[in-house]
Amino acid sequence: MQKKFHQILFSWIPFSFGDLLYIILIAVIIHCIVTCFKKKSRHNAFIRLLIMMNIIYFSYQIFWGMLYFQNPIIDKLPKGKITLNDRKDLALHYLEKCKNSRELVKENSDGVFRIGDITSIENEILKEQNKLPAFITNKKNDHLNSFKPSLFKDVMSFTGILGYYNPFTAEAQYNSRLPSSYLPFTLAHESAHQLGFAREQEANFIGYLAGKNSGNPDLKYSTEYFVLKSLLNSIVYEDEDFVKAVLEKYSAAMKRDRAFEKRFLLEHQGWLDHFFGFTNNLFLKTNQQEGSVTYSYFVELLVKYEK
Known part of the structure; x- marks a missing residue:
């Protein structure tokens, strides 16, 4: 109910209201901290800061934090172990799917995949979410488009953050770069x-379910490509030669996309990337998750669902 109210309230705004809210909050917090160092107003400023931080934390837990305690999706899938061969077979399967779907998307002048219409992708995601398997979830969206390009896109490019969800405004923020x-x-x-x-x-798994059977070629290719990369990442430390062989079998177009991704990551590496990677890892672990360094849980969900 809260999410729907927030989406109705903020989705019509053409820019990221959540980002603006964070900018205001950071400015207020900095002001309070600076005021804490002034003798005359130190006590009152410190009390105000504590009250504000507690309100923010309490609101976060109510709007979002409690969702971490939902029953995990893995409980709804078959039991049993996943073998290396299971992941290899699925990687080869998705390699062929990627080759086929890559032929259906547009390219820029350098032969690199480019998105046609981002709004059609957003609407397709909302449509596909209401087709999710009933045994996985009965959650439905309200077809309210609240995707927002982040105001922090330049900073995000140097942090390794692709996007984030703002629980205070129910906006899905993304790095448009x-x-x-x-x-x-x-x-x-x-x-x-x-x-x-x-x-x-x-969220990766639900994103995969929304994209795997999509009629939108951009969404389908991006989803299948993410699945393939996730499977290869889960295999590389166990059989590096297999991963190298799969990479060699990429189509020429897929190799161009991969090279462009690598250039983008190389151009945006730096201390911010390491810092945000470290802090994001800590955040995930404090919220009962594996951390940012592993794809194992997603791959487990993926393989068990595909099997």
């Missing part, structure tokens, strides 16, 4: 948070 191969699945992931899936890897 991302390579097109990242962007559609990032939208699907952040919209999964809007739907009420707090855990990062479960």
Whole structure:
């Protein structure tokens, strides 16, 4: 109910109101901290700061934090272990799917995948979310488009953050500077948070379910490409030669997309990337998640669902 109210309240605003809210909050907090160092107003400023921080934390827990305690999706899937061969077979399957779907998308002048119409992707995600398997979830969206390009896109490019969900405004924020191969699945992931899936890897899984059978070629390719990369990341430390062989089998177009992704990441590496990677890892672990360094839970969900 709260999410729907927030979406109605903020979705019509053409820019990210959540980002603006964060800018105001940061400015107020800095002002309070500076005031704490002044003798005359130190006590009152410190009390105000504590009250404000508690209100923010309490609101976060009410709007979002409690969702981390939902029953995990893994409980709804078959039991049993996943073998290395299971992941290899699925990686080869998705390699062929990616090759086929890559042929259906548009390219820029350098032969790199480019998105056609981002609004059609957003609407497609909302449509596909209402087709999710009933045994996985009965959550439904309200077809309110509340995707917003973040005001912090330049900073986000240097932090490794692709997007984020703002629980105070129910906006799905994304970095509009991302390579097109990242962007559609990032939208699907952040919209999964809007739907009420707090855990990062479960949001990946819901994003995958929304994109795998999509009639939108951009969303379908980006989803399948994310799945393939996730499977290869889960295999590389166990069989590096297999991963190298799969990468060699990428189509020429997929290789161009991969090279562009690598250039983008290389151009935006720096201390901010390491800092935000470290702090995000801590945040995920404090919210009963695996951390940002592993895809294992998503891959487990994926393989068990596909099997």
